[in-house]
Amino acid sequence: MYLSVVIPVYNSERTIAPLTERLQACLVGQLFEIILVNDGSDDRSEIICQHIENQYGNVRFISLSRNFGEFNAVLCGLNQATGDYVVIIDDDFQNPPDAILTLIKTAETGNYDVVYSRYAQKQHHWFRNLGSWVVNRLTTYSIGKPRSLYLSSFKLIRREIVDEIIQYCGPYPYIDGLIFRVTRNVGSVEVPHNSRAEGRSNYTASKLISLFLNVFIGYSLWPIRLFTISGAALFGLSLLSGLFLLVGWLSKTISITGWGSVIWIGITGLGLQLLFLGILGEYIGKLFMTTSGLPPYVIKKSKRGK
Incomplete structure (x- = not known):
């Protein structure tokens, strides 16, 4: 040996x-x-x-x-x-x-x-x-x-x-x-x-974060699949919520007012989009660096x- x-x-x-x-x-x-x-x-x-x-x-x-x-x-x-x-x-x-x-x-x-x-x-x-x-x-x-x-x-x-x-x-x-x-x-x-x-x-904080991202993104499709499932779940929830509000408005049991809720929903949706785009960007960036030789x-x- x-x-x-x-x-x-x-x-x-x-x-x-x-x-x-x-x-x-x-x-x-x-x-x-x-x-x-x-x-x-x-x-x-x-x-x-x-x-x-x-x-x-x-x-x-x-x-x-x-x-x-x-x-x-x-x-x-x-x-x-x-x-x-x-x-x-x-x-x-x-x-x-x-x-x-x-x-x-x-x-x-x-x-x-x-x-x-x-x-x-x-x-x-x-x-x-x-x-x-x-x-x-x-x-x-x-x-x-x-x-x-x-x-x-x-x-x-x-x-x-x-x-x-x-x-x-x-x-x-x-x-x-x-x-x-x-x-x-x-x-x-x-x-x-x-x-x-x-x-x-x-091992500094930056090195540990770099290692975390490398493991999280570089060696598995699990993160992007998780966000795909999350996106589908949020989309389904929004459809159900919209249907509930529509039925309530037509039956006059719910009054849809207030810009605060609209702004909150908009900011939440924007934050989720930016998060998902960031993860997708990490994948694309690593793919680019790998194929660049x-x-x-x-x-x-x-x-x-x-």
Whole structure:
């Protein structure tokens, strides 16, 4: 068995070298490679990753031309990976490297295509936990994820699934969405979750909103179908209301007066139209960006990258 460990690197100049050393120690006896993908870091991460590649023969380093986002960096790493299994692990030491062996054992025992880690107690900031909860709830409906499965970033993927994922060439990759397009043979195993060794989470409010929109719109027709159903329901309600008012007016049991109600109905209808147009615009915009040939990432530096 040959193992690939993909690490998206962003502003981790103090953790990436110790993490690599720890991986080299805990995976002794395994045939493995480590792929570092620098996602446009603002600190010295690129220089340090270059030193690590020069130090270890089983480390490959790719530097992207700018910050494309975590999933784009992971997709780049998956394109470089050659292992029978590929493990994705964060660069902040919150995922214990020795738990990789637990993921491998679970995959082999259960014959799973993908194994996600789950945590008894997460050490993320409350805001990150809230964002994860929202996204996990959303993906239950949008990509068909089992309700009980937690979509963690620390996971193992079998080679056959990786080969299908890397067929994606659009600018908005969502790795978990791509996984569930390919397979439902997914397992999970509990592993420890540590506090961040350095710094703070790079997930800002804007990044979480971007992720939410990507999952909500980019990987499912569920939102637009929901609005279609809502529009049909509102149209039917308006017909019934109009019929009720007409009958009441003809029978002189209802007096139709007052501009306030008319204005309220007009504003409500306008708001719904703008909301629906906004959702439709998101779909059209993503379709345009995808068909325009915008790449998911651009490699700036790599000895053997593609």
